[in-house]
Amino acid sequence: MNTTAQPQGFWIGRHRATSPESFEVRSPYDDTLVARVAVPTDEQVEQAVAQLAAAARPARELSAHQRAAALDHVSRRLTERAEEIARTITAENGKPILWARGEVARAASTFRWAAEEARRFSGELQRLDTDAASTGRMAVTRRFPIGPVLAIAPFNFPLNLVAHKVAPALAVGAPVLVKPASSTPLSALLLGEIIAETDLPDGMVSVLPLSGRRTGALVTDPRLPVISFTGSEPVGWGIKQQAWNKHVTLELGGNAAVVVHEDWPDLRAAAERIALYGTCQGGQVCVSVQRVLVHERIAEEFTALLTDAIGAMRQGDPTDEDVQVGPVIDEENAARLESWIEEAVGAGAGLLHGGTRKGTTVEPTLLRDVPDGTRLAEEEAFGPVLEISAYRDLDEALARVNSSRFGLQVGVYTTGIDTAFRAHREIEAGGVLIGEVPTWRADQMPYGGTKASGVGREGVRYAMEDITESRMLLLTGLAL
Known part of the structure; x- marks a missing residue:
């Protein structure tokens, strides 16, 4: 340098x-x-x-x-x-x-x-x-x-x-x-x-x-x-x-969602992957996991697993070989994230982990049931902040995914081929990833969004x- x-x-x-x-x-x-x-x-x-x-x-x-x-x-x-x-x-x-x-x-x-x-x-x-x-x-x-x-x-x-x-x-x-x-x-x-x-x-x-x-x-x-x-x-x-x-x-960009359906067999592996790709690189990825929708039958177990996984993310000096979560790009964005978290908690969201910052370092954060109308629910966080909520059935899950004005990529954890093809047909996004987080990208595949995510x-x-x-x-x- x-x-x-x-x-x-x-x-x-x-x-x-x-x-x-x-x-x-x-x-x-x-x-x-x-x-x-x-x-x-x-x-x-x-x-x-x-x-x-x-x-x-x-x-x-x-x-x-x-x-x-x-x-x-x-x-x-x-x-x-x-x-x-x-x-x-x-x-x-x-x-x-x-x-x-x-x-x-x-x-x-x-x-x-x-x-x-x-x-x-x-x-x-x-x-x-x-x-x-x-x-x-x-x-x-x-x-x-x-x-x-x-x-x-x-x-x-x-x-x-x-x-x-x-x-x-x-x-x-x-x-x-x-x-x-x-x-x-x-x-x-x-x-x-x-x-x-x-x-x-x-x-x-x-x-x-x-x-x-x-x-x-x-x-x-x-x-x-x-x-x-x-x-x-x-x-x-x-x-x-x-x-x-x-x-x-x-x-x-967008506020990427991942759906964890009740038929997914390995909840721990899914939770660890979602935690990693919701917080890695400071969450500054256009398709970083932001919204986690989990079926109500597995919601309690999965929420506990995800909370533990986010707590295990290693944060610190980005030159350290073991660090997974770095800072955000500047203090202005760190302060913005802090205020968005405070707004969501003040509106009734549950803070499961994190929520603090020091300078440009924002602690990996998980919130539960972030109310509609808050900026974390509606906008792109572009930081290591996730929110989790439960859904009753696939109809509700797909409707909530599509309620966003963004549509870049969406992940769906399911083993059902019918569920996969239905998600592909109904989700309004540039890509639907089955058994994977929306953050994953191969550089030769088509990548782009719909709605406010671009053209x-x-x-x-x-x-x-x-x-x-x-x-x-x-x-x-x-x-x-």
């Missing part, structure tokens, strides 16, 4: 640049200085965008093997530098080192998947001679980039959520400008350094740590016709409103489709 007075530079294409203006990156855990980072000037931002626009054609004309080779290189280098990058994530984000290492491994996998998809992103053939008037004709449909991508990334996965925007763009030949979160720019800058080692066209990828004002100007810049945003709901919908004539993908899909192949448009070629006079 660069803790000297010399600010760390940013990336305009494959060239590192700096400027007189800079800001500090500090550890969320103990507020120590991690690095200083230079902020691009308006002229440097214009240079990056102009280069991005100029790179659109050569990027689109790259062969599959050229795109795949670059992606393979990034995947390999992430693996080679894994420990360095993991410690950077922990330093700037406060994520426990065990989860930071997992994030680097996932990012390497994301680029590997993109390399594989780049090799088989071929389009489709459709013979048209099914009708006499179309004899000898065939349609070839391929997908081409809509244009350069503005990728706005959040703080909670400062490497892998950048990877989920950059890797699909490179796989289809789309230039991309990365705007990392101001609190966690270092991981994205390391990624920019690795990408600069490839043979991609110069100017195809830039990484610029920008303020909100300068990002707002890019949102409306016509040279960036695609925007991929992961972050808070108000900002995301504001971007979509501003960029009404652009292609916008939004990943905005569009990530997951490498699905993102490749999302940022491209189909174009049909008609061939005539063929002997089919």
Whole structure:
């Protein structure tokens, strides 16, 4: 980490640049200085965008093997530098080192998947001679980039959520400008350094740590016709409103629910998994478990198991190999969580465990029967806070899951195939996970939400489709 007075530079294409203006990156855990980072000037931002626009054609004309080779290189280098990058994530984000290492491994996998998809992103053939008037004709449909991508990334996965925007763009030949979160720019800058080692066209990828004002100007810049945003709901919908004539993908989070049905055989294992994935990484995961719905026949037993499991979560210094729950990103969010907990308890919720904070560290917390209308019941906590309540039957459970204005992912613990398919049919969310917490994600699967959780899909192949448009070629006079 660069803790000297010399600010760390940013990336305009494959060239590192700096400027007189800079800001500090500090550890969320103990507020120590991690690095200083230079902020691009308006002229440097214009240079990056102009280069991005100029790179659109050569990027689109790259062969599959050229795109795949670059992606393979990034995947390999992430693996080679894994420990360095993991410690950077922990330093700037406060994520426990065990989860930071997992994030680097996932990012390497994301680029590997993109390399594989780049090799088989071929389009489709459709013979048209099914009708006499179309004899000898065939349609070839391929997908081409809509244009350069503005990728706005959040703080909670400062490497892998950048990877989920950059890797699909490179796989289809789309230039991309990365705007990392101001609190966690270092991981994205390391990624920019690795990408600069490839043979991609110069100017195809830039990484610029920008303020909100300068990002707002890019949102409306016509040279960036695609925007991929992961972050808070108000900002995301504001971007979509501003960029009404652009292609916008939004990943905005939610208050993820998990249903534990009466037929699930191993309640202890389910409780331990729910506790882990409701509190890990400080609960700062878009699909972190927040609402736990348990069948009334097993509610008392399961509540006791979950309370014990949450109490067993290890919290502390994120550089400690045994720590599972780190701090939240800043004291403002820690204070917000504290006030939401106090509001819920004041409205009648039972406090089963936790409820306190010290600085940015919020104790893993479990509440029972949080009343409707409280912020913990209605909004995304984005912290290590869960609430549990009982339901009578599956009708009630599914209705309560769908009562949320969010719909990203939902977990359902059941062994019943009919229950699983009914949940898939009726739950209004982008994903339904059977026998698993909603927090689980494989980087190649489709990932995205409905309702207030956003629009569009990530997951490498699905993102490749999302940022491209189909174009049909008609061939005539063929002997089919």
